[in-house]
Amino acid sequence: MPQLDTKEVNFWNVTGVTLDIDSGSWADRSPLHEAASQGRLLALKTLISQGYNVNTVTIDHVTPLHEACLGDHVGCARTLLEAGANVNATTIDGVTPLFNACSRGSASCVDLLLEYGAKAQLESCLPSPIHEASSKGHSECLDVLISWGIDVDQDIPHLGSPLYVACKYQQIHCIRRLLLAGANVQKGRHLDTPLHAAAQQTSTEIINLLLDFGADINAKNIDYRRPVEVATPSSLVERLLLLYEATPFSLCQLCRLCVRNCLGRSRLHLVPQLQLPKLLKDFLQYRESITNF
Template sequence: MTVLEEKPFAQQLSNVYFTILALFCFKLFVKISLAILSHFYIVKGNRKEAARIAAEFYTVTQGQGSWADRSPLHEAASQGRLLALKTLLSQGYNVNTLTIDHVTPLHEACLGDHVGCARTLLEAGANVNATTIDGVTPLFNACSRGSASCVELLLEYGAKTQLEICLPSPIHEASNKGHSECLDVLISWGIDVDQDIPHLGTPLYVACKGQQISCVRKLLYAGANVQQGRHLDTPLHAAAQQSNTDIVNLLLDFGADINAKNIDFKRPVDVAPARSLVERHLLMYEATPRSLCLLCRLCIRNCIGRSRFHLIPQLQLPTVLKDFLQYRESIRNF
């Protein structure tokens, strides 16, 4: 009789253990699923959804230093509220507070072209070379926004123009979006205008793809290699594909090789749209020998070398010739 009374209790105890184990496994499964889902949203670029998941399911605090959402410091920096920013810093907010994707207040200030906020953050000790999980730096954000003032400020505080070859490049971003003033600042600080990123190519190639003629001109004046593009594709290939006659003419003036072949053994004229103005222009250029003036200018510039282009105004030559060597006068004037 006693055995009969104890058996149901043992079964109940066994059921309790089984229930606890089942709940533990379910909780573990939910956590793993949410972690995978958050990672999926981050990879897809949906940071807000990833932050929402983290905030709702992991009960991360929303105060200062929260990794799941933006802090008041981020909000003040992104909106350019300088007084609020200074107040928050005086209250002890961490100047390098990170969001879920490692965005700092300095990233936000530069993306919003808020120079005053950026300066205040830097003076408070902000990391000028902080990178997000995507490798984006404040300098990249400044170039993306077209804020030449922020670019100058960041460089003054020791910003590196490129941390690693695989990370987003400020000069490529400026070239792609046509922010020639940012390019001017970067070039004046001695950035490598032929910086080559495998999946993007050179800044000149990117500018040609984006049809940013002002940036193409700036890069060429700074001595960018007119033949270096992406892999075997030259900038002239990119300009021909985009059917941009003005950029094609500019590249040809700087000595672009019209017979260069890409990985598919195609010349620029072969990748130009059929019966387009660019195709006709390239075919005519092939049939017309280059002038002696153009050949002489290219030869002299090659002998001088890119690193000494700034010395051309000091040459003992007539002003009109010095202007010609610097592409400040049209070849038709000679």
């Protein structure tokens, strides 16, 4: 059992907090939580060596690992994991250390947690790491999640797909990464497509990107409205969508979409191995402009 010094005992006595060291549960933040949240690695290691339980929790079930990941303290997170911290611990709100890492934008913590067996999604009703990264524009975290084989079309009923969330919050770098990883350009929230979400915003660049990846400009949502019909009247977005309605896809665009669809998401990484000129392989991976064809 860890020994508390006089200062700590007085603090807990004054605040009236009850300690339950044997069960590994605290009624409030422990010294481990403080050290992890502040990135004090030496103090953290000292506390662990004294016998503090790395899985001790607050009233809200926050663990020191949650704190380390939220603070982007990779060294502290690694030390806790090596000491047996639960990589998939959840707070009373269902938040995991992986969610906190994605919320902070700590790609290093994300990679570390996945290395130790973190699950990208425990239940569909719980906060989702990939949706959090997508909404906040943390594309580096997305890269790590994708490299570990996460489902880029993971559906959360009240949020929709990660692509839909990224479009809603106009996170173009995340949108691009999801699409390049094979995200379904039509999968949104219920009948709302990512293009519907983008059409309600102001970025014509995002509209162009979605359309280049084959977004259906005529898709109808639950109110039977097409993307152009949810756009702000007389806006640049509405004008762009009207232009696309009157302009069919080029043969080059159709061929690229057809090849990528035939390959499927699981084999998109094999494009560089195709027996094709580099220019064509770059084109299939959206690294080459269509104007060069």
